[in-house]
Amino acid sequence: MIIVPLHGHDRSQFSCGNADLDSYLKAKASQHQRLSANQTYVGIVDEKLVGFLTVTVREFNRNDAAGELAKHPPFPLPVLLLARLGIDQTAQRKGLGGRFVVHVCRLARSLRAAVGCVGVLVDSKASSVGFYERLGFVPVAGGAIGLNRMFLPITNIPDDTPRGLS
């Protein structure tokens, strides 16, 4: 599978089993991307679109009402949000989700090098929490209703660039 930025790909046959995700990819992803509101990447196998992910940049803020921290970190902290991830039903259970997560991790590494980034954030379905936990994501408070917010610190993302150390 190759992962490339969304650009004129045929999405008409894509179906991941989640109507909201399907609709987003088909109707809005390129519109949002054109506005630079986020970026969608698609996975291609044999010229067929088999999955997609959408990322955007957010900020961690500290709850000021919670009192002073022992240290005084430079909040807000930039974090890369894996906002949407969908795999076509014909390509599910083949490990493609993991390939997409690796792509997001590399994006976070690049972002860190460019402007700073403390990690990857995802709002996970309950059924996917175990998957993300195995990859090193830890739960943090918040998240959309019915979803579990999870965070992977940038320090635990392997650096596989040629000069990487881990």
Next chain:
Amino acid sequence: MSSNPQQNLLRQTCVFETSRTGTSSRLSTPVAETSTAAGSVRIAIALCAVISASDVHASETASPWLAAAEHSTDSPELADRGEFGLDEMGTPPDVGEDAVDLDQMVNAPLEAPLVLSASDAERVLALLEAPPNPSPALLALFRDA
């Protein structure tokens, strides 16, 4: 010249960069690979871009993150010109791509910012300060990717 040394530095480096390249487009290149003063200016510009992107708080009903295009609805003239229906090359929408649903964006609930409790903030910072410890599963994914 401002009495603030930092403002003076910024102004001087901007002038330097503009005169060196002859255009302002050079300033919009992603991030400098040097640690020169001019590089610092470019980094600051890139940071501004990130902050601007992250300040958008519109959302959608199904997933509250990504209706950041709400700001576009402030410019109905764009929609009137049909620009939302054109792709990057100015051609008609791709197969399966509908015109953008402006009403849905306008009516989408506003998203709360990402706020960490004190305990979560402490935990996040502790993770960032700890030695790297990637999970075996993630390492395996990187090896196989």
